[in-house]
Amino acid sequence: MRTNYKDDFPLLKNSTAGGKPLVYLDNAATTQKPAQVIEAVKEYYEQYNANPHRGAYPLSEKATEVYEAAREKAAEFIGADSPEEIVFTKGTTESLNLVASSYGLDNIREGDEILISIEEHHSNLIPWQAVAKTRNARLRYLYTDENGKLPLEEISAKINARTKIVAVTQVSNVLGIVNPLGEIVRRAREVGAVVVLDAAQSIPHMPVDVRALDVDFLAFSGHKLYAPTGIGVLYGKKEHLRKMQPLLFGGGMVDDVSEQDATFAEGPSKFEGGTQNVEGAVGLHAAIDYLEGIGYERIGQIESELTQYALTRFHSIPHVTVYGKESGNNRAGIISFNIDGAHPHDVSTILSADNVAIRSGHHCAHPLMRHMGVNATCRVSLCFYNTRDDIDILIESICKVREVLGLELK
Numbered sequence: 001m002r003t004n005y006k007d008d009f010p011l012l013k014n015s016t017a018g019g020k021p022l023v024y025l026d027n028a029a030t031t032q033k034p035a036q037v038i039e040a041v042k043e044y045y046e047q048y049n050a051n052p053h054r055g056a057y058p059l060s061e062k063a064t065e066v067y068e069a070a071r072e073k074a075a076e077f078i079g080a081d082s083p084e085e086i087v088f089t090k091g092t093t094e095s096l097n098l099v100a101s102s103y104g105l106d107n108i109r110e111g112d113e114i115l116i117s118i119e120e121h122h123s124n125l126i127p128w129q130a131v132a133k134t135r136n137a138r139l140r141y142l143y144t145d146e147n148g149k150l151p152l153e154e155i156s157a158k159i160n161a162r163t164k165i166v167a168v169t170q171v172s173n174v175l176g177i178v179n180p181l182g183e184i185v186r187r188a189r190e191v192g193a194v195v196v197l198d199a200a201q202s203i204p205h206m207p208v209d210v211r212a213l214d215v216d217f218l219a220f221s222g223h224k225l226y227a228p229t230g231i232g233v234l235y236g237k238k239e240h241l242r243k244m245q246p247l248l249f250g251g252g253m254v255d256d257v258s259e260q261d262a263t264f265a266e267g268p269s270k271f272e273g274g275t276q277n278v279e280g281a282v283g284l285h286a287a288i289d290y291l292e293g294i295g296y297e298r299i300g301q302i303e304s305e306l307t308q309y310a311l312t313r314f315h316s317i318p319h320v321t322v323y324g325k326e327s328g329n330n331r332a333g334i335i336s337f338n339i340d341g342a343h344p345h346d347v348s349t350i351l352s353a354d355n356v357a358i359r360s361g362h363h364c365a366h367p368l369m370r371h372m373g374v375n376a377t378c379r380v381s382l383c384f385y386n387t388r389d390d391i392d393i394l395i396e397s398i399c400k401v402r403e404v405l406g407l408e409l410k
Protein backbone atom coordinates (compact mmCIF):
# COMPACT_ATOMS: atom_id res chain seq x y z
CA MET A 1 0.00 0.00 0.00
CA ARG A 2 1.31 3.44 -0.92
CA THR A 3 2.66 5.43 2.04
CA ASN A 4 4.24 8.49 0.46
CA TYR A 5 2.24 10.89 -1.71
CA LYS A 6 4.76 13.71 -1.96
CA ASP A 7 5.67 12.77 -5.53
CA ASP A 8 2.15 13.80 -6.62
CA PHE A 9 2.92 17.38 -5.55
CA PRO A 10 5.48 19.22 -7.73
CA LEU A 11 6.20 21.90 -5.12
CA LEU A 12 6.98 19.30 -2.48
CA LYS A 13 9.21 17.39 -4.87
CA ASN A 14 11.25 20.40 -5.93
CA SER A 15 11.41 22.70 -2.92
CA THR A 16 14.68 22.79 -0.97
CA ALA A 17 16.50 25.52 0.98
CA GLY A 18 20.14 25.27 2.00
CA GLY A 19 20.13 21.69 0.81
CA LYS A 20 17.25 20.88 3.15
CA PRO A 21 13.94 19.54 1.74
CA LEU A 22 10.79 21.52 2.54
CA VAL A 23 8.89 20.16 5.53
CA TYR A 24 5.50 21.78 4.86
CA LEU A 25 3.31 21.65 7.97
CA ASP A 26 0.97 24.62 7.42
CA ASN A 27 -1.82 22.73 5.61
CA ALA A 28 -4.56 24.32 7.71
CA ALA A 29 -3.57 27.61 6.05
CA THR A 30 -3.50 26.16 2.55
CA THR A 31 -2.54 22.87 0.94
CA GLN A 32 -0.14 22.15 -1.89
CA LYS A 33 -1.59 21.16 -5.27
CA PRO A 34 -1.16 17.79 -6.98
CA ALA A 35 0.04 17.75 -10.59
CA GLN A 36 -3.44 16.45 -11.54
CA VAL A 37 -4.98 19.76 -10.40
CA ILE A 38 -2.28 21.92 -11.97
CA GLU A 39 -2.68 20.06 -15.29
CA ALA A 40 -6.47 20.44 -15.22
CA VAL A 41 -6.18 24.22 -14.87
CA LYS A 42 -3.46 24.37 -17.55
CA GLU A 43 -5.66 22.33 -19.92
CA TYR A 44 -8.60 24.64 -19.30
CA TYR A 45 -6.61 27.68 -20.37
CA GLU A 46 -5.01 25.88 -23.28
CA GLN A 47 -8.16 24.31 -24.67
CA TYR A 48 -11.50 25.72 -23.52
CA ASN A 49 -11.23 29.04 -21.79
CA ALA A 50 -14.29 31.25 -22.39
CA ASN A 51 -16.89 33.10 -20.38
CA PRO A 52 -19.48 30.51 -19.35
CA HIS A 53 -23.27 30.82 -19.72
CA ARG A 54 -23.08 33.65 -22.21
CA GLY A 55 -21.60 32.70 -25.59
CA ALA A 56 -23.55 30.87 -28.31
CA TYR A 57 -20.39 29.20 -29.60
CA PRO A 58 -18.67 25.89 -28.79
CA LEU A 59 -15.87 27.30 -26.62
CA SER A 60 -18.31 29.09 -24.30
CA GLU A 61 -20.58 26.06 -24.26
CA LYS A 62 -17.60 23.91 -23.23
CA ALA A 63 -16.63 26.38 -20.49
CA THR A 64 -20.23 26.25 -19.25
CA GLU A 65 -20.17 22.47 -19.37
CA VAL A 66 -17.02 22.16 -17.24
CA TYR A 67 -18.19 24.80 -14.78
CA GLU A 68 -21.50 23.03 -14.23
CA ALA A 69 -19.78 19.63 -14.15
CA ALA A 70 -17.70 20.95 -11.24
CA ARG A 71 -20.91 21.95 -9.48
CA GLU A 72 -22.33 18.47 -9.97
CA LYS A 73 -19.09 16.97 -8.65
CA ALA A 74 -19.15 19.19 -5.56
CA ALA A 75 -22.79 18.24 -4.92
CA GLU A 76 -21.98 14.54 -5.17
CA PHE A 77 -18.86 14.99 -3.01
CA ILE A 78 -20.82 16.30 -0.02
CA GLY A 79 -24.02 14.30 -0.61
CA ALA A 80 -26.22 17.26 -1.56
CA ASP A 81 -29.68 16.49 -2.99
CA SER A 82 -28.81 18.37 -6.17
CA PRO A 83 -26.27 20.74 -7.79
CA GLU A 84 -28.89 23.45 -7.23
CA GLU A 85 -27.77 23.44 -3.59
CA ILE A 86 -24.18 24.32 -4.49
CA VAL A 87 -23.15 27.98 -4.75
CA PHE A 88 -19.60 28.69 -5.87
CA THR A 89 -17.91 31.45 -3.87
CA LYS A 90 -14.35 32.67 -3.35
CA GLY A 91 -14.02 30.51 -0.26
CA THR A 92 -15.32 29.79 3.23
CA THR A 93 -15.20 33.45 4.22
CA GLU A 94 -17.45 34.57 1.37
CA SER A 95 -19.76 31.58 1.89
CA LEU A 96 -20.28 32.37 5.58
CA ASN A 97 -20.71 36.08 4.93
CA LEU A 98 -23.38 35.26 2.34
CA VAL A 99 -25.32 33.11 4.82
CA ALA A 100 -25.07 35.70 7.58
CA SER A 101 -25.94 38.74 5.50
CA SER A 102 -28.68 37.08 3.48
CA TYR A 103 -30.28 34.33 5.53
CA GLY A 104 -29.22 35.85 8.87
CA LEU A 105 -30.50 39.39 8.37
CA ASP A 106 -33.76 38.11 6.86
CA ASN A 107 -34.53 35.69 9.68
CA ILE A 108 -33.13 37.14 12.89
CA ARG A 109 -35.37 39.45 14.93
CA GLU A 110 -34.79 41.51 18.07
CA GLY A 111 -34.25 39.25 21.10
CA ASP A 112 -33.39 36.18 19.03
CA GLU A 113 -30.19 34.30 19.84
CA ILE A 114 -27.37 33.28 17.53
CA LEU A 115 -25.10 30.63 18.99
CA ILE A 116 -21.51 30.12 17.87
CA SER A 117 -18.50 28.55 19.59
CA ILE A 118 -15.48 30.29 21.09
CA GLU A 119 -13.39 28.26 18.61
CA GLU A 120 -14.76 30.05 15.55
CA HIS A 121 -12.45 31.51 12.91
CA HIS A 122 -13.21 35.22 12.49
CA SER A 123 -15.04 34.44 9.23
CA ASN A 124 -17.67 32.51 11.21
CA LEU A 125 -17.72 34.97 14.08
CA ILE A 126 -17.63 38.58 12.88
CA PRO A 127 -20.50 38.14 10.36
CA TRP A 128 -22.71 36.94 13.24
CA GLN A 129 -21.60 39.85 15.43
CA ALA A 130 -22.77 42.14 12.61
CA VAL A 131 -26.15 40.39 12.30
CA ALA A 132 -26.67 40.44 16.08
CA LYS A 133 -25.84 44.16 16.27
CA THR A 134 -28.02 45.07 13.27
CA ARG A 135 -31.01 43.11 14.54
CA ASN A 136 -30.43 43.79 18.26
CA ALA A 137 -30.18 40.06 18.81
CA ARG A 138 -27.95 38.19 21.27
CA LEU A 139 -24.75 36.49 20.18
CA ARG A 140 -23.87 33.66 22.55
CA TYR A 141 -20.93 31.28 22.76
CA LEU A 142 -20.29 27.62 23.41
CA TYR A 143 -17.08 27.50 25.47
CA THR A 144 -14.51 24.72 25.27
CA ASP A 145 -13.38 22.99 28.46
CA GLU A 146 -9.79 22.73 29.72
CA ASN A 147 -9.18 19.95 27.18
CA GLY A 148 -10.35 22.04 24.22
CA LYS A 149 -13.63 20.10 23.85
CA LEU A 150 -17.19 21.41 23.71
CA PRO A 151 -18.96 19.77 26.69
CA LEU A 152 -22.36 18.22 25.89
CA GLU A 153 -23.90 19.96 28.88
CA GLU A 154 -22.74 23.31 27.45
CA ILE A 155 -24.55 22.48 24.20
CA SER A 156 -27.83 21.53 25.88
CA ALA A 157 -27.64 24.55 28.21
CA LYS A 158 -26.98 27.17 25.53
CA ILE A 159 -29.49 26.05 22.86
CA ASN A 160 -32.98 27.22 23.86
CA ALA A 161 -36.30 28.43 22.46
CA ARG A 162 -34.73 31.79 21.48
CA THR A 163 -31.91 30.15 19.50
CA LYS A 164 -32.55 30.71 15.79
CA ILE A 165 -29.11 30.03 14.26
CA VAL A 166 -26.30 27.76 15.45
CA ALA A 167 -23.09 28.40 13.48
CA VAL A 168 -20.10 26.23 14.38
CA THR A 169 -16.88 24.88 13.01
CA GLN A 170 -16.67 21.11 12.64
CA VAL A 171 -12.93 21.27 13.43
CA SER A 172 -11.10 24.17 15.06
CA ASN A 173 -8.21 25.59 13.01
CA VAL A 174 -6.33 25.99 16.31
CA LEU A 175 -7.14 22.87 18.33
CA GLY A 176 -7.93 20.42 15.54
CA ILE A 177 -10.49 18.66 17.70
CA VAL A 178 -13.61 17.28 15.98
CA ASN A 179 -16.69 18.87 17.55
CA PRO A 180 -19.77 16.82 18.61
CA LEU A 181 -21.84 17.92 15.63
CA GLY A 182 -24.48 15.21 16.03
CA GLU A 183 -25.42 16.51 19.47
CA ILE A 184 -25.36 20.13 18.30
CA VAL A 185 -27.69 19.39 15.37
CA ARG A 186 -30.00 17.21 17.48
CA ARG A 187 -30.41 19.96 20.05
CA ALA A 188 -30.82 22.65 17.39
CA ARG A 189 -33.57 20.63 15.71
CA GLU A 190 -35.40 20.36 19.03
CA VAL A 191 -35.82 24.15 19.10
CA GLY A 192 -36.19 24.63 15.34
CA ALA A 193 -32.83 26.42 14.92
CA VAL A 194 -30.95 26.48 11.63
CA VAL A 195 -27.42 24.96 11.61
CA VAL A 196 -24.54 26.55 9.68
CA LEU A 197 -21.42 24.39 9.48
CA ASP A 198 -17.93 25.66 8.81
CA ALA A 199 -16.24 22.63 7.22
CA ALA A 200 -13.05 24.41 6.13
CA GLN A 201 -10.85 22.29 8.42
CA SER A 202 -12.85 19.08 8.40
CA ILE A 203 -13.55 18.33 4.73
CA PRO A 204 -9.84 17.93 3.84
CA HIS A 205 -9.61 15.12 6.39
CA MET A 206 -12.95 13.34 6.65
CA PRO A 207 -16.00 12.59 4.52
CA VAL A 208 -18.76 15.18 4.85
CA ASP A 209 -22.35 14.16 4.04
CA VAL A 210 -24.72 17.10 4.39
CA ARG A 211 -27.82 14.87 4.46
CA ALA A 212 -26.40 12.60 7.14
CA LEU A 213 -25.23 15.64 9.12
CA ASP A 214 -28.59 17.33 8.51
CA VAL A 215 -27.05 20.81 8.40
CA ASP A 216 -28.84 23.70 6.67
CA PHE A 217 -25.69 25.34 5.32
CA LEU A 218 -22.09 24.20 4.92
CA ALA A 219 -19.05 26.16 3.80
CA PHE A 220 -15.59 25.13 2.64
CA SER A 221 -12.64 26.41 0.61
CA GLY A 222 -11.05 24.72 -2.38
CA HIS A 223 -7.52 25.80 -1.46
CA LYS A 224 -7.58 23.78 1.75
CA LEU A 225 -8.70 20.80 -0.30
CA TYR A 226 -5.71 20.67 -2.71
CA ALA A 227 -7.57 22.88 -5.22
CA PRO A 228 -6.71 26.43 -6.40
CA THR A 229 -7.30 29.50 -4.27
CA GLY A 230 -10.35 31.63 -5.06
CA ILE A 231 -12.92 28.85 -5.24
CA GLY A 232 -15.16 27.79 -2.40
CA VAL A 233 -18.57 26.29 -1.86
CA LEU A 234 -21.66 27.29 0.04
CA TYR A 235 -24.06 24.38 0.36
CA GLY A 236 -27.59 25.39 1.31
CA LYS A 237 -30.85 23.48 1.54
CA LYS A 238 -32.95 24.45 -1.49
CA GLU A 239 -35.76 25.81 0.63
CA HIS A 240 -33.37 28.35 2.15
CA LEU A 241 -31.49 29.35 -1.00
CA ARG A 242 -34.76 29.90 -2.86
CA LYS A 243 -35.81 32.62 -0.37
CA MET A 244 -32.39 34.25 0.13
CA GLN A 245 -31.43 37.60 -1.42
CA PRO A 246 -28.19 37.72 -3.46
CA LEU A 247 -25.21 39.57 -2.03
CA LEU A 248 -23.55 40.62 -5.31
CA PHE A 249 -25.62 42.11 -8.14
CA GLY A 250 -24.51 42.09 -11.76
CA GLY A 251 -24.32 39.95 -14.86
CA GLY A 252 -25.46 36.35 -15.02
CA MET A 253 -27.61 36.49 -11.87
CA VAL A 254 -30.75 38.18 -13.24
CA ASP A 255 -33.92 37.14 -14.99
CA ASP A 256 -35.06 40.60 -16.05
CA VAL A 257 -33.89 44.16 -15.33
CA SER A 258 -36.08 47.24 -15.77
CA GLU A 259 -35.09 50.81 -15.05
CA GLN A 260 -36.19 50.63 -11.43
CA ASP A 261 -36.23 46.95 -10.61
CA ALA A 262 -34.73 43.53 -11.28
CA THR A 263 -35.84 39.96 -10.93
CA PHE A 264 -33.24 37.31 -10.23
CA ALA A 265 -32.29 34.00 -11.79
CA GLU A 266 -33.50 30.77 -10.24
CA GLY A 267 -30.97 28.44 -8.62
CA PRO A 268 -27.39 29.05 -7.48
CA SER A 269 -26.52 31.47 -10.28
CA LYS A 270 -28.59 34.05 -8.37
CA PHE A 271 -25.62 34.21 -5.98
CA GLU A 272 -22.93 34.08 -8.67
CA GLY A 273 -22.97 37.59 -10.10
CA GLY A 274 -20.24 38.50 -12.56
CA THR A 275 -17.78 36.34 -14.45
CA GLN A 276 -17.09 33.28 -12.37
CA ASN A 277 -13.87 31.52 -11.43
CA VAL A 278 -14.06 28.72 -13.98
CA GLU A 279 -10.41 27.70 -13.54
CA GLY A 280 -11.03 27.39 -9.80
CA ALA A 281 -14.08 25.22 -10.37
CA VAL A 282 -12.13 23.06 -12.85
CA GLY A 283 -9.32 22.77 -10.30
CA LEU A 284 -11.78 21.88 -7.53
CA HIS A 285 -13.27 19.14 -9.72
CA ALA A 286 -9.79 17.71 -10.35
CA ALA A 287 -8.91 17.94 -6.63
CA ILE A 288 -12.05 16.02 -5.64
CA ASP A 289 -11.27 13.38 -8.27
CA TYR A 290 -7.73 13.13 -6.87
CA LEU A 291 -8.94 12.75 -3.28
CA GLU A 292 -11.58 10.20 -4.25
CA GLY A 293 -8.84 8.25 -6.03
CA ILE A 294 -7.02 7.85 -2.71
CA GLY A 295 -10.14 7.62 -0.55
CA TYR A 296 -10.88 9.13 2.84
CA GLU A 297 -10.30 5.80 4.53
CA ARG A 298 -6.64 5.79 3.47
CA ILE A 299 -6.27 9.53 4.10
CA GLY A 300 -7.74 9.09 7.57
CA GLN A 301 -5.45 6.15 8.36
CA ILE A 302 -2.31 8.04 7.37
CA GLU A 303 -3.29 11.29 9.11
CA SER A 304 -4.53 9.66 12.31
CA GLU A 305 -1.34 7.62 12.65
CA LEU A 306 0.86 10.62 11.84
CA THR A 307 -1.03 12.86 14.28
CA GLN A 308 -0.68 10.32 17.05
CA TYR A 309 3.04 9.95 16.25
CA ALA A 310 3.50 13.72 16.34
CA LEU A 311 1.62 14.03 19.66
CA THR A 312 3.77 11.28 21.18
CA ARG A 313 6.94 13.04 20.03
CA PHE A 314 5.69 16.43 21.26
CA HIS A 315 4.93 15.05 24.71
CA SER A 316 8.56 13.94 25.04
CA ILE A 317 9.94 17.50 24.75
CA PRO A 318 10.48 19.52 27.96
CA HIS A 319 9.12 23.09 28.20
CA VAL A 320 6.50 22.48 25.48
CA THR A 321 2.75 22.93 26.04
CA VAL A 322 0.39 21.24 23.57
CA TYR A 323 -3.19 22.61 23.53
CA GLY A 324 -6.16 20.25 23.31
CA LYS A 325 -6.04 16.79 24.81
CA GLU A 326 -7.72 14.72 22.11
CA SER A 327 -5.82 11.82 20.55
CA GLY A 328 -5.03 11.25 16.89
CA ASN A 329 -8.31 9.65 15.87
CA ASN A 330 -10.64 12.41 17.09
CA ARG A 331 -8.44 15.19 15.87
CA ALA A 332 -7.57 16.51 12.43
CA GLY A 333 -3.81 16.81 12.14
CA ILE A 334 -3.71 20.26 13.76
CA ILE A 335 -1.48 20.69 16.82
CA SER A 336 -1.09 24.06 18.53
CA PHE A 337 1.77 24.40 20.99
CA ASN A 338 4.02 26.86 22.75
CA ILE A 339 7.59 26.63 24.02
CA ASP A 340 8.19 28.23 27.43
CA GLY A 341 9.98 31.55 27.04
CA ALA A 342 9.82 31.57 23.23
CA HIS A 343 7.49 33.81 21.23
CA PRO A 344 5.68 31.78 18.54
CA HIS A 345 7.01 34.07 15.80
CA ASP A 346 10.57 33.38 16.98
CA VAL A 347 9.84 29.66 17.00
CA SER A 348 8.50 29.63 13.43
CA THR A 349 11.46 31.75 12.29
CA ILE A 350 13.95 29.37 13.88
CA LEU A 351 12.15 26.37 12.35
CA SER A 352 12.18 28.02 8.93
CA ALA A 353 16.01 27.96 9.07
CA ASP A 354 15.57 24.18 8.87
CA ASN A 355 13.07 24.63 6.01
CA VAL A 356 10.22 23.61 8.34
CA ALA A 357 7.05 25.62 7.59
CA ILE A 358 4.55 26.02 10.43
CA ARG A 359 2.12 28.83 11.34
CA SER A 360 2.44 31.11 14.37
CA GLY A 361 0.07 33.80 15.60
CA HIS A 362 -3.58 34.05 16.62
CA HIS A 363 -4.90 32.12 13.58
CA CYS A 364 -7.83 34.56 13.10
CA ALA A 365 -9.24 33.28 16.38
CA HIS A 366 -8.68 36.14 18.85
CA PRO A 367 -11.53 35.15 21.22
CA LEU A 368 -10.22 31.57 21.37
CA MET A 369 -6.70 32.79 22.18
CA ARG A 370 -8.10 34.83 25.09
CA HIS A 371 -10.19 31.87 26.24
CA MET A 372 -7.04 29.72 26.17
CA GLY A 373 -5.14 32.41 28.08
CA VAL A 374 -2.50 32.93 25.40
CA ASN A 375 -1.67 35.73 22.94
CA ALA A 376 -0.60 33.38 20.21
CA THR A 377 0.47 29.81 19.49
CA CYS A 378 2.65 27.87 17.12
CA ARG A 379 0.60 25.57 14.93
CA VAL A 380 1.54 22.42 13.06
CA SER A 381 -1.07 21.19 10.57
CA LEU A 382 -0.30 17.99 8.70
CA CYS A 383 -2.03 16.05 5.99
CA PHE A 384 -1.68 12.74 4.14
CA TYR A 385 1.36 13.81 2.10
CA ASN A 386 3.41 14.42 5.25
CA THR A 387 5.59 11.65 6.63
CA ARG A 388 7.17 10.49 9.87
CA ASP A 389 10.45 11.95 8.60
CA ASP A 390 8.71 15.35 8.43
CA ILE A 391 7.66 14.97 12.06
CA ASP A 392 11.16 13.87 13.12
CA ILE A 393 12.74 16.91 11.41
CA LEU A 394 10.11 19.15 13.03
CA ILE A 395 10.77 17.79 16.52
CA GLU A 396 14.55 17.98 16.04
CA SER A 397 14.19 21.63 15.05
CA ILE A 398 11.86 22.41 17.98
CA CYS A 399 14.39 20.89 20.36
CA LYS A 400 16.94 23.48 19.21
CA VAL A 401 14.76 26.52 19.90
CA ARG A 402 15.52 27.08 23.58
CA GLU A 403 19.25 26.66 22.93
CA VAL A 404 19.12 29.17 20.05
CA LEU A 405 17.29 31.61 22.33
CA GLY A 406 19.79 31.08 25.16
CA LEU A 407 17.18 29.54 27.47
CA GLU A 408 18.06 26.81 29.94
CA LEU A 409 17.40 23.39 28.45
CA LYS A 410 16.43 21.20 31.44
Ligand SMILES: Cc1ncc(COP(=O)(O)O)c(CN[C@@H]2CONC2=O)c1O
Pocket residue numbers: 028029030090091092093094121123124169171172173198200201221223359363364
Ligand atom coordinates in the same frame (compact mmCIF):
# COMPACT_ATOMS: atom_id res chain seq x y z
C1 LIG B 1 -12.09 27.04 10.39
C2 LIG B 1 -11.89 28.06 9.30
N1 LIG B 1 -12.97 28.72 8.81
C3 LIG B 1 -12.84 29.64 7.83
C4 LIG B 1 -11.61 29.95 7.31
C5 LIG B 1 -11.50 30.98 6.19
O1 LIG B 1 -11.16 30.30 5.00
P1 LIG B 1 -10.74 31.15 3.71
O2 LIG B 1 -9.58 31.98 4.14
O3 LIG B 1 -10.38 30.11 2.68
O4 LIG B 1 -11.94 31.96 3.35
C6 LIG B 1 -10.46 29.31 7.79
C7 LIG B 1 -9.11 29.68 7.23
N2 LIG B 1 -8.00 29.18 7.92
C8 LIG B 1 -6.93 30.06 8.17
C9 LIG B 1 -6.23 30.59 6.93
O5 LIG B 1 -4.80 30.48 7.25
N3 LIG B 1 -4.64 29.70 8.42
C10 LIG B 1 -5.85 29.37 8.95
O6 LIG B 1 -6.04 28.63 9.89
C11 LIG B 1 -10.60 28.34 8.79
O7 LIG B 1 -9.54 27.66 9.27
